[in-house]
Amino acid sequence: MAAPLISPAHDGAxxxxxxxxxxxxxxxxxxxxxxxELQEQGPLKKVRLWDGSEPWLVTRYAEQRAxxxxxxxxxxxxxxxYPTKATAEAGEGKLSFIMMDDPEHxxxxxxxxxxxxxxxxxxxxxxxxxxxxxxxxDMLAGPQPVxxxxxxxxxxxxxxxxxxxxVPYDDHAMFQENTKTxxxxxxxxxxxxAATREIAGYLAAQIAKRLAEPQDDLLSSIAGRVTExxxxxxxxxxxxxxxxxxxxxxxxxxxxxxxxxxxxxxxQLKLLRETDDPKLVASAVEELLRYLHITHLGRRRAVTxxxxxxxxxxxxxxxxxxxxxxxxxxxxxxxDPDRLDITRDARRHVAFGFGVHQCLxxxxxxxxxxxxxxxxxxxxxxxxxxxxxxxxxFKHDAFIYGVHELPVSW
Amino acid sequence: MKVELEADKCVASxxxxxxxxxxxxxxxxxxxxxxxxxxxxxxxxxVKEAIAVCPAAAIRLVEQ
Numbered sequence: 001m002a003a004p005l006i007s008p009a010h011d012g013a014x015x016x017x018x019x020x021x022x023x024x025x026x027x028x029x030x031x032x033x034x035x036x037e038l039q040e041q042g043p044l045k046k047v048r049l050w051d052g053s054e055p056w057l058v059t060r061y062a063e064q065r066a067x068x069x070x071x072x073x074x075x076x077x078x079x080x081x082y083p084t085k086a087t088a089e090a091g092e093g094k095l096s097f098i099m100m101d102d103p104e105h106x107x108x109x110x111x112x113x114x115x116x117x118x119x120x121x122x123x124x125x126x127x128x129x130x131x132x133x134x135x136x137x138d139m140l141a142g143p144q145p146v147x148x149x150x151x152x153x154x155x156x157x158x159x160x161x162x163x164x165x166x167v168p169y170d171d172h173a174m175f176q177e178n179t180k181t182x183x184x185x186x187x188x189x190x191x192x193x194a195a196t197r198e199i200a201g202y203l204a205a206q207i208a209k210r211l212a213e214p215q216d217d218l219l220s221s222i223a224g225r226v227t228e229x230x231x232x233x234x235x236x237x238x239x240x241x242x243x244x245x246x247x248x249x250x251x252x253x254x255x256x257x258x259x260x261x262x263x264x265x266x267x268q269l270k271l272l273r274e275t276d277d278p279k280l281v282a283s284a285v286e287e288l289l290r291y292l293h294i295t296h297l298g299r300r301r302a303v304t305x306x307x308x309x310x311x312x313x314x315x316x317x318x319x320x321x322x323x324x325x326x327x328x329x330x331x332x333x334x335x336d337p338d339r340l341d342i343t344r345d346a347r348r349h350v351a352f353g354f355g356v357h358q359c360l361x362x363x364x365x366x367x368x369x370x371x372x373x374x375x376x377x378x379x380x381x382x383x384x385x386x387x388x389x390x391x392x393x394f395k396h397d398a399f400i401y402g403v404h405e406l407p408v409s410w
Numbered sequence: 411m412k413v414e415l416e417a418d419k420c421v422a423s424x425x426x427x428x429x430x431x432x433x434x435x436x437x438x439x440x441x442x443x444x445x446x447x448x449x450x451x452x453x454x455x456x457v458k459e460a461i462a463v464c465p466a467a468a469i470r471l472v473e474q
Contacts, residue, residue, distance in 0.1 A: 069467060106421075113422035113440035120440075121424075347429070348462055356421050358465035363424045 016054050019047035019321065020297060028394050029261050029292060030338060031325045035059070039326050043310040047321070055083040055300075055319030056312075061330035061350065063310050064299075064322040068355035072305040073320065074101050075357055079302035083319035085399070096235070096242040098357060109360060111225055112239060115164055115218055121363040124160070128371045131159050136379050145386035148406040149256045152376075154180075157251035160368060161244055166217025167206065175199065179248045186397070196241075203240040204233065218243070247361045250294060253395070253402030254365070255372050258288045260392065260406055262377070263385050265340050272342060273377040281374040284342035285366055288373075290349035291340045293325040296401040299353050324350040382410040412472045413457055415444050419468035426464055430456035442468065 021032035030036075038045045039059040047057045058064050067073055077084065077099050097108040114120065135152050142151070158176050162169065181187050181195035203219075210223040222240055225231040231239070262269040272284050298321040303314050314320060328349045329337040335344075352359035359365070377383060385392075386407040393404040413433060422440035426433075433453055435443050449457055449471075461469045 069465070109421065110439060110441075114438060116422065116424065117436040117438075117440035118424045118427045119436070347459065352423075352465075354465050356466055358421060358423050360422070363428075 016046040016048040019049060019057060023394075023396065028389075028392070029257075029264075029340075031293075031296075031323075031329060035323060035326045036329070039330070044312050044314075049083055051084065053081075053083065053319065055081070055321055056314055057298075058309070058320055058322045059326055060310075061327040061333045064324060064327040064350060065354045067301065067307070067309060067320055068299060068322055068350075068353060068357070070307055070355075071102070072303065072307050073301035074304050075099055075105070075301060076101055079304065081317045081319040082302040083300045083321050085297055085300070095245070096238040098242060098246075102356060105356065108231075108235070108239065109356075111230070112218065112222070112243060113360065114221070116360055116363050118363050121367050124163075124364070125367055125371065127163060128156075128160055128368055129375070131156060132371050132375050133379075136376065140380070144409040145407040146409070148259060148408045149252065149403060150405070153252040153255035153259075153406070154248075156255060156368060156372065157248050160251075160364070161247045164218050164364075165240060165243065166210075166215055166219045167244075171202065174202070175244065175248075179245055182245065199244070200237050200241055203244070204237045207233070207236050207240065243361070246359070247364065249400050249402075251365050251368055253294045253400050254288065254292065254369055256406045257292050257294065257402045258369070258373065259376065259383075259408075260385070260403060261288065261292060261340060262373075263383070264389065268340055268342050269377060272373060273381060275374075278370070278374075280342065281370050282366070283345070284373055285369045286346040286349060287340065287342045287344055288369070289351035290328045290334065290346040292401075293328050293349075293351050294401045295351070295353075296323075296325050297399060298323040298325070299357075322350075324353065380410045383408055384410065411449055411454065411457075412447055412474055413444060413449055414447075414470045414472055415442055416468045416470075417441055417443070419466045421466045423465050426460035426469060429460035429463055433457055434460060 017034060021034040023032045024030065038057060043058065043060040043063045045057050045059060046054045048054050058067055075098065097105045135155055139146050139151050154176055158172055162172055162175065178195040178199045182192055206219055207223045210220040211226060214220040214223065219240060222236050226233060226236050262272065275281065301320050303316055303318050303320060305316050307314050328351060331337050333348065352362045386409040392406065395402045395404060420442045424436060424440065426442050427436060430453060433445055433449055433456065435445050437443050457471060461471065
């Protein structure tokens with residue numbers, strides 16, 4: 001697509017900078033320096049995307065929350081102005097309610113909120129602890145170095161979400177392989193499509209099985225909605241797919257990238273390793289969510305009615321991108337924001353987004369990370385990186401930021 | 411102070427329960443419920459934190 005002829009008045013003579021931007025390879029835990037510069041310049045800047053479109057980038061915490069909490073912005077990727085992520089995204093279909101607006105979004109979301117209630121998630125903690133301990137046992141019994149991503153970080157959320165949905169363990173390897181392909185940017189659109197179809201087909205079959213014979217699991221409760229006429233078969237499959245994907249690579253990346261960040265901050269790792277205080281562990285989880293912020297492509301919306309943000313009118317039909325990664329480093333909200341400090345109160349971070357689309361699985365993610373961070377470094381106190389930091393391959397090109405591999409030894 | 415909760419707006423993030431467990435709970439669907447409407451000074455900071463982190467702006471404190 002050709003570049004627009006008129007550059008936005010807001011930027012004067014300067015062309016809109018391109019988004020996404022590159023990180024400084026020496027600071028793999030920090031947002032791209034260019035984003036921090038935009039944040040210093042002001043709360044709103046136009047950026048240019050891969051397709052030549054120029055949505056607004058919302059750089060600061062308060063404005064990001066204001067936009068994400070505003071009902072006049074839409075998460076529907078078909079809305080005019082919606083900032084698309086890549087060519088491959090167009091036409092891949094919508095992933096259930098995260099790409100819808102209220103009231104339909106609320107109707108569908110509420111069908112699956114029950115298992116993520118705080119008390120229900122707490123009841124799963126012993127099972128998660130067993131999963132984590134079992135994987136550590138396996139690592140300790142195996143050869144060194146080991147890739148922490150493959151041996152530990154990816155299996156945990158996979159096993160947990162399979163338990164929640166009611167997916168048999170035997171099908172777990174197939175899931176992991178396909179979800180990896182679905183989020184890998186180096187995969188061709190055909191490969192991504194094939195992986196998505198394989199999982200969708202599997203989930204459809206599992207739901208169909210439960211239509212006939214309900215069990216005590218989330219897939220059965222989704223199947224129940226089909227029986228009641230509240231969901232079509234296709235919607236039910238989409239919803240199961242969403243729950244599976246949303247909790248998988250995200251949590252895995254927080255485990256691996258979080259471990260790497262702690263290994264690079266030995267004072268913080270020591271605090272965590274030596275504490276028995278669940279409050280400090282919980283605080284470390286919030287701080288790592290704030291500091292690492294793996295959803296680095298931002299929350300994206302299309303504006304459906306003119307809205308005014310920080311004195312600027314954003315017109316209906318324009319796109320907005322809330323890069324929560326830099327919102328979490330906003331010095332107005334977090335003192336000394338580029339410092340990792342697990343003792344700070346980081347609870348107001350926007351790592352899970354904000355507004356009605358805020359992450360549904362966040363209580364589960366928190367609990368999984370609490371179990372991991374309070375167990376791994378205690379059980380393997382000499383855990384260390386088995387390569388140079390320079391040699392770690394970061395997922396600069398992926399939808400979710402993290403590391404491709406993390407070789408560790410002890 | 412009195413706490414008001416608009417359950418219609420709730421998106422079941424569970425954040426209020428984490429912030430103020432003595433004041434908020436969730437029903438079987440994860441939707442927030444109030445355990446007590448009247449909060450004393452000892453719970454005020456927690457309720458304010460719950461208001462700050464609620465993604466759906468469903469909680470309010472009102473003077474009486």
